[in-house]
Amino acid sequence: MSTVLQAKHINKYFKKPVLFHVLKDINFKISKGDFTSIMGKSGCGKSTLLYILSTMDTDYEGELYLNNKLITNNSKDQLSYIRNKHIGFVFQFHYLLSEFSVLENVMLPAKKLGEKSFQEIEHDAMQKLHILNIDHLAKKRASQISGGEKQRVAIARALINNPSIIMGDEPTGNLDSHNSNNVFNIFKRLSEEQGLSLLIVTHDEDFAKRTNRIITMEDGKIIS
Numbered sequence: 001m002s003t004v005l006q007a008k009h010i011n012k013y014f015k016k017p018v019l020f021h022v023l024k025d026i027n028f029k030i031s032k033g034d035f036t037s038i039m040g041k042s043g044c045g046k047s048t049l050l051y052i053l054s055t056m057d058t059d060y061e062g063e064l065y066l067n068n069k070l071i072t073n074n075s076k077d078q079l080s081y082i083r084n085k086h087i088g089f090v091f092q093f094h095y096l097l098s099e100f101s102v103l104e105n106v107m108l109p110a111k112k113l114g115e116k117s118f119q120e121i122e123h124d125a126m127q128k129l130h131i132l133n134i135d136h137l138a139k140k141r142a143s144q145i146s147g148g149e150k151q152r153v154a155i156a157r158a159l160i161n162n163p164s165i166i167m168g169d170e171p172t173g174n175l176d177s178h179n180s181n182n183v184f185n186i187f188k189r190l191s192e193e194q195g196l197s198l199l200i201v202t203h204d205e206d207f208a209k210r211t212n213r214i215i216t217m218e219d220g221k222i223i224s
């Protein structure tokens with residue numbers, strides 16, 4: 001299987017208020033189609049790691065590869081392009097623009113990328129809504145749909161540029177068990193049917209147990 005994301009000897013220090021070695025020699029690979037969860041006690045460094053892997057934090061030691069290319073020393077503009085084109089994000093809170101329609105929200109990252117016409121983007125966005133069984137919500141405002149529906153819209157938005165990997169920080173943290181299960185099944189289907197890689201930080205043990213692999217962190221290290 002081809003490697004989508006690789007972390008090699010990642011170390012991170014927070015310098016204030018006192019020097020703190022927060023991530024300690026992190027090494028792992030994510031292959032195409034991998035559905036991986038990251039677990040660990042509060043404060044062990046999960047969000048800090050995800051911030052680095054998602055290229056938002058560049059203040060670290062070590063190397064990060066995306067699709068076998070070293071991206072560690074890329075410029076801010078290059079990283080911004082990579083984030084938009086190759087990485088989809090799903091957070092605990094969906095960050096949809098409430099006054100925009102569902103369709104417009106899903107189209108936004110593709111408009112920002114600027115590689116396709118309006119019609120093509122609209123067509124792609126409708127297709128993503130269809131995959132998530134929410135085509136009927138396209139014209140509704142984001143403020144007029146339920147929490148579970150919002151999270152599915154956020155997933156459709158994360159998929160719009162056909163990323164190599166989806167990263168999630170507690171994507172089901174704000175959902176009841178029914179909607180949480182829905183989101184899990186969507187992720188599972190995307191990894192199995194479309195070969196999408198997923199890397200999900202979660203506190204939800206039931207969710208993590210059903211993924212293909214659990215990375216467990218303790219005190220800034222991967223312990224299993």
Ligand SMILES: Nc1ncnc2c1ncn2[C@@H]1O[C@H](COP(=O)(O)OP(=O)(O)OP(=O)(O)O)[C@@H](O)[C@H]1O
Binds near residue numbers: 020040042049
């Ligand atoms: N900007 C910062 N400056 C200094 N220390 C920080 C900073 N951000 C986080 N930390 C510390 O780094 C450690 C790791 O934080 P991080 O948010 O990555 O943990 P986490 O595993 O995601 O926790 P949680 O599950 O509660 O979200 C914690 O001890 C936290 O207090």
